[in-house]
Amino acid sequence: MFLLGDEAVAQGAIDAGISGCYAYPGTPSTEIMEYVQASKTAQEGGIIREWSANEKTAMEAALGMSYGGKRAMVCMKHVGLNVAADPFINATITGVNGGLLVVVADDPSMHSSQNEQDSRYYGKFAQIPVLEPSSQQEAYNMVRVGFELSEKYGVPVLVRLVTRISHSRAAVVPEKPDRRKELKLPQNLKQFVLLPSIAKGRYRKLLSSQHVFEEDAAESAFNQLILSENATKGVVACGLAYNYMMENFPEGDFPFHMLKLSHYPVPEQLIRAIYERSEELVVLEEGYPFLEDVLVGLPAKDKPVHGRLDGTLPRDGELNPYLVGKALGLPLEEPRGIPAVTVPRPPTFCPGCGHVDVYKALNVAMEEYGPGRVFSDIGCYTLGALPPYNAINSCVDMGASVTMAVGAADAGLVPSVAVIGDSTFTHSGMTGLLDAVNKKSPVTVIISDNDATAMTGGQIPAGLGKIEQICLGLGVEKEHVRTIIPLRKNYGENVEVMKEEIKYKGVSVIVARRECVRILADRKKKAKAGSEK
Amino acid sequence: MKTDIVLAGVGGQGILSIAAAIGLAAVKENLYIKQSEIHGMSQKGGEVYSHLRLSDKPVYSDMIPLGQGDLILSVEPLESLRYLPFLKKEGWLVTNSKGYLNIPDYPEIETLVKEIEKIPNHLLVDADRIAREAGSLKAANMVMLGAAAPFIQVSEENLEDAIRTLFARKGEEVVEKNVKAFRAGMKEAGEVS
Structure with missing residues (x-):
C-alpha cells in the first residue's frame, strides 16, 4: 500500500481492531479520520467515525469507548491537544479499559498553524509512553504496539507525528488484522471516578509504572x-x-x-x-x-x-x-540561492468566496469607528488579515474572537466585533457567547457560515443548520440574531444590517450564510457525474 | 539509480496528479518511492510543491536534500524559481512558460525567463498553448509531465499507462485528452532539447 503517514496510522488502527475513531479536523492530522471514514472495512465493521465538535469532546468520547472495553483512537493537530489537555491528562489518572491511542500531528515550521509546540512535552507531562515514527511503516506498526502497551499498562499512549511524516507517502506493508473487542465494563467500576481519595491511588499506580515504561523503551525495537x-x-x-x-x-x-x-x-x-x-x-x-x-x-x-x-x-x-x-560536520556544498525576483505567492480567498463579501461590507460598516476593533479566529477567513482587506486584528486560538471582543469591550473598546466561522463557533465560540450574553456585552459576533469546516477540506461541521437556534438558546435576543446572505447583490443591505447591529449596545449576532464555493463546485460535479450514470 | 523531483505550481494546477502518475509508473518498475505533499492553508491559490523521490535503493528522507534534486518540474515559471536551492548543479529545470497571475506584484515574464535561462539545463514549454491544441487547457499538467519525461528514469510507456489508470474513473474522453497532452509535451521536449 502506498500511504500518507496519516493514512498509515488510520490503516494501522483499522487493522488493530478499533471500534471508534474520534477527531476534529486540523492540518496535518485531518487525513487520518478521512481515511477511516472512506474505508470499506471500517464501514463493514461498524467503526464509529464521525467528526467531533472539538478535540476535547473527541478525547472524552474516546475515553468513554475505552471505558466500554473497546479500542479507541483520537486524532488531532498539536494545538488541538491544548484544547483536549484536561481529559488527556486526567485519562492518565483514570487509566483505560480498552486500549486508548492519542495521535497528535505537530507542525514544525508552522506550515498551517499558529505555533510549533512539541507534543513530546505533553507525553512527559502526562507521564505516559510516547511513540514517534521515523517512517510511514513505523507509523503503521506503532499503532498496533501503542494499543498493546495501552492495554498492558492500562494507560493512554501518545503517538507523535510531524508534518513530513503525516503528508508524505511511502510503501507500507500491512499485518494481519486483529479482531474488534466486545463490550466489557471495567473490573473496578470506581476506576474512572476521580474523587481525590480514588485519584490519589490511581496516580500512585501511574507513578509506580514509570520504571517499566522506561524499561520497555530501553528494549523497544523502535529504539x-x-x-x-x-x-x-x-x-x-x-x-x-x-x-x-x-x-x-x-x-x-x-x-x-x-x-x-x-x-x-x-x-x-x-x-x-x-x-x-x-x-x-x-x-x-x-x-x-x-x-x-x-x-x-x-x-x-x-x-x-x-x-x-x-x-x-x-x-x-x-x-x-x-x-x-x-x-554532523559534513563538507556539503552551498545550495543555489533563490533569485530576488521570486516574490511570495500567499494563499488567497477562492474566487467567489462568501467571506470576501462579509469583509467588504464589514470594512464599510466599521469606517465610522476607525481601525483596530475586529477580532477574528482560525479558518479560511483569517486571510481577511491580508491586503487588500486588512479587516481583522486578531487570530489566536479557536473561539478567541468572541471572548477577546468581550474583554476588549470591558476595556472600553465599544463597539467590538468578532468574526468567526461556523465550525470554529461550535468548536469553542458558543461558551464565549454565553459569557457575552450574561454580562450584556456590547459586542457584535459575525458568524461567517459556509456550512463546512472549509480550510481543512470541507468536513461536515457540528452546527449545520442550527447556528441561529444555538444563539437563541444561549440567550441572544431574537431581534438581534440576524441572517444575511453574503452576495455582491446584497452588499448595500448587508452593510445596513451590520451598521444597525454594531450600533446596538448589547450582544448581537449576524449569521452570514453562503455555502463554501469549493464544496458547491464539488457537489455540482458529483451531481453531474451521478446524472450521467 | 535515483530521480529526485521537485514538482511545483499554484494550488489547483494539478501537480498532485503529476505526482500520482509518476508514482504509479514507478511502482510498476518496482522502485522505492517517497512523495511529500502540501495540504492545508497554502493550497488556496498559493504556492504548492511536492517532493517525489524514486530510487532502486531504500529512500530515507521524505524531503529532497538541498542541492541534490535531479529535476524541477513546474507548471508555472515563477514557482519554478522558488525551489532552485533543491536543484543540483547539472539538474534540469523544466517549466511551463505561461505565468499564473493571481498576485499584484507578479514580476515581468521577461525577467523570469532571464532567470530561468541562467540554469544551464533548462526547458521552457508553452504548456497552455500545447494543451489547448491537444484539446483541453486543463491538461497543461500532463503536457509538462510529457516534456519532463526524458529526465525521469521510468519508461514513457509506464507513464502513459499510469495516466490511463489515473483518469480511467473520469471516462474515455478525459483519458484520451490527457494522453494526447502527455504525448504532445514529449514531442515538444524532443524538438527543443
Whole structure:
C-alpha cells in the first residue's frame, strides 16, 4: 500500500481492531479520520467515525469507548491537544479499559498553524509512553504496539507525528488484522471516578509504572543503539531526524555511535551507554530541544552536547538533511540561492468566496469607528488579515474572537466585533457567547457560515443548520440574531444590517450564510457525474 | 539509480496528479518511492510543491536534500524559481512558460525567463498553448509531465499507462485528452532539447 503517514496510522488502527475513531479536523492530522471514514472495512465493521465538535469532546468520547472495553483512537493537530489537555491528562489518572491511542500531528515550521509546540512535552507531562515514527511503516506498526502497551499498562499512549511524516507517502506493508473487542465494563467500576481519595491511588499506580515504561523503551525495537569500534562522536536521532541523518549516509557507513530514539520515556540506560562511549554528543530532533534539554542538564555533564540549544542546529523550524549534514560536520556544498525576483505567492480567498463579501461590507460598516476593533479566529477567513482587506486584528486560538471582543469591550473598546466561522463557533465560540450574553456585552459576533469546516477540506461541521437556534438558546435576543446572505447583490443591505447591529449596545449576532464555493463546485460535479450514470 | 523531483505550481494546477502518475509508473518498475505533499492553508491559490523521490535503493528522507534534486518540474515559471536551492548543479529545470497571475506584484515574464535561462539545463514549454491544441487547457499538467519525461528514469510507456489508470474513473474522453497532452509535451521536449 502506498500511504500518507496519516493514512498509515488510520490503516494501522483499522487493522488493530478499533471500534471508534474520534477527531476534529486540523492540518496535518485531518487525513487520518478521512481515511477511516472512506474505508470499506471500517464501514463493514461498524467503526464509529464521525467528526467531533472539538478535540476535547473527541478525547472524552474516546475515553468513554475505552471505558466500554473497546479500542479507541483520537486524532488531532498539536494545538488541538491544548484544547483536549484536561481529559488527556486526567485519562492518565483514570487509566483505560480498552486500549486508548492519542495521535497528535505537530507542525514544525508552522506550515498551517499558529505555533510549533512539541507534543513530546505533553507525553512527559502526562507521564505516559510516547511513540514517534521515523517512517510511514513505523507509523503503521506503532499503532498496533501503542494499543498493546495501552492495554498492558492500562494507560493512554501518545503517538507523535510531524508534518513530513503525516503528508508524505511511502510503501507500507500491512499485518494481519486483529479482531474488534466486545463490550466489557471495567473490573473496578470506581476506576474512572476521580474523587481525590480514588485519584490519589490511581496516580500512585501511574507513578509506580514509570520504571517499566522506561524499561520497555530501553528494549523497544523502535529504539536502536549502534556503538562503533573507533568512533568518538555520538549522535542521538529522534523520530524523523533519523531519516535526515541516514540520508547523509545511505550505505549506513556513519562514522559515529548512533542512537535512534522513537519510543519514550527517554531510556536512561541507552542514553548513558552512548554518552559514556562518546567524547561529544549531537542531538537531532524535530521540534523543540526536548532531549537536548535533558542531556544539557545532566549534573555530571563533562562532555559537550550539541543541538538546537548551542546553535549547531537552528533553534526553530523544521530540520532537513542539509541542516543535519552540516551539524554532523559534513563538507556539503552551498545550495543555489533563490533569485530576488521570486516574490511570495500567499494563499488567497477562492474566487467567489462568501467571506470576501462579509469583509467588504464589514470594512464599510466599521469606517465610522476607525481601525483596530475586529477580532477574528482560525479558518479560511483569517486571510481577511491580508491586503487588500486588512479587516481583522486578531487570530489566536479557536473561539478567541468572541471572548477577546468581550474583554476588549470591558476595556472600553465599544463597539467590538468578532468574526468567526461556523465550525470554529461550535468548536469553542458558543461558551464565549454565553459569557457575552450574561454580562450584556456590547459586542457584535459575525458568524461567517459556509456550512463546512472549509480550510481543512470541507468536513461536515457540528452546527449545520442550527447556528441561529444555538444563539437563541444561549440567550441572544431574537431581534438581534440576524441572517444575511453574503452576495455582491446584497452588499448595500448587508452593510445596513451590520451598521444597525454594531450600533446596538448589547450582544448581537449576524449569521452570514453562503455555502463554501469549493464544496458547491464539488457537489455540482458529483451531481453531474451521478446524472450521467 | 535515483530521480529526485521537485514538482511545483499554484494550488489547483494539478501537480498532485503529476505526482500520482509518476508514482504509479514507478511502482510498476518496482522502485522505492517517497512523495511529500502540501495540504492545508497554502493550497488556496498559493504556492504548492511536492517532493517525489524514486530510487532502486531504500529512500530515507521524505524531503529532497538541498542541492541534490535531479529535476524541477513546474507548471508555472515563477514557482519554478522558488525551489532552485533543491536543484543540483547539472539538474534540469523544466517549466511551463505561461505565468499564473493571481498576485499584484507578479514580476515581468521577461525577467523570469532571464532567470530561468541562467540554469544551464533548462526547458521552457508553452504548456497552455500545447494543451489547448491537444484539446483541453486543463491538461497543461500532463503536457509538462510529457516534456519532463526524458529526465525521469521510468519508461514513457509506464507513464502513459499510469495516466490511463489515473483518469480511467473520469471516462474515455478525459483519458484520451490527457494522453494526447502527455504525448504532445514529449514531442515538444524532443524538438527543443
